[in-house]
Amino acid sequence: EPLTAEQARNVIELTKDQKSITLYHTMNDTGFRISEAGQIQEKHIDFQKNPVEVILPQNNSKGKSAGGTRFVRRETAKRLKHLCNGSQDRFIFKLHDSQSILQFRHNELARIRKTYGLLGMIERYEDTDRHKFNLHSWRKRCATEYARKNGEALAHGYIRHRKYLGMYIVKSKEEKVSYFQRAVIDLAIDEIEKAKHTIDSKDQELLDIKKSQKKSAREAVLGVINEISHEELEI
Numbered sequence: 001e002p003l004t005a006e007q008a009r010n011v012i013e014l015t016k017d018q019k020s021i022t023l024y025h026t027m028n029d030t031g032f033r034i035s036e037a038g039q040i041q042e043k044h045i046d047f048q049k050n051p052v053e054v055i056l057p058q059n060n061s062k063g064k065s066a067g068g069t070r071f072v073r074r075e076t077a078k079r080l081k082h083l084c085n086g087s088q089d090r091f092i093f094k095l096h097d098s099q100s101i102l103q104f105r106h107n108e109l110a111r112i113r114k115t116y117g118l119l120g121m122i123e124r125y126e127d128t129d130r131h132k133f134n135l136h137s138w139r140k141r142c143a144t145e146y147a148r149k150n151g152e153a154l155a156h157g158y159i160r161h162r163k164y165l166g167m168y169i170v171k172s173k174e175e176k177v178s179y180f181q182r183a184v185i186d187l188a189i190d191e192i193e194k195a196k197h198t199i200d201s202k203d204q205e206l207l208d209i210k211k212s213q214k215k216s217a218r219e220a221v222l223g224v225i226n227e228i229s230h231e232e233l234e235i
Helices: 005-014 018-030 074-083 101-118 136-150 152-158 162-169 173-187 191-234
Strands: 053-056 068-071
Touching: 005 018, 005 101, 005 191, 018 053, 018 068, 018 074, 018 101, 018 136, 068 173, 136 152, 136 173, 152 162, 152 173
Parallel strands: none
Antiparallel strands: 053 068
16 A cells, blocks of 8 residues: 555654665665665665666666656765765665675565554555555655646656556656656655645746746737838838
């Protein structure tokens, strides 16, 4: 099941380990599987881009087509920056570089299961007896929130579901960035962060309106000048 913003906040508030908190934020924004997130190295993060990009190499992804670039919110980028020490080949989230992905996954699953237990989020599906909430719930939350502004097809394409990937990968880099920026308000977890993004969005709308008005006014003035010039030529 996807985590709601409230559930995500509750999980983060009860989590003491800062690295795990950053992991949750990263999975929330990128839709990475836990095994994919565990293989993020410092060299895979481009802090010079806006929004900050995280690259998933093809050989680190679950499927052959699941690699590529994802984006993270400013809040997540700040947290990732704190975990970096300049060693480009160092794994961001592993306990140590030699830790296996299986052990990494096991440790993080145990930690979040404990947190879910404290929150009473222990429901299971009757037919499979599987937990409704697990690490994958962050990936599901990413797709769910991304879809609110961009639609389900693009959301599935963003997290690299093969059925919808073709629609997403043909989009330009500018389009992909714009889709993510639309989703930022819904992906935000903290209420204050959501409010800030809402204000930023309104400010951008006002700026776009002003630019459009200036453009229209300029075009109107140029039209009048052209008419006057044409009349003078006829005289």
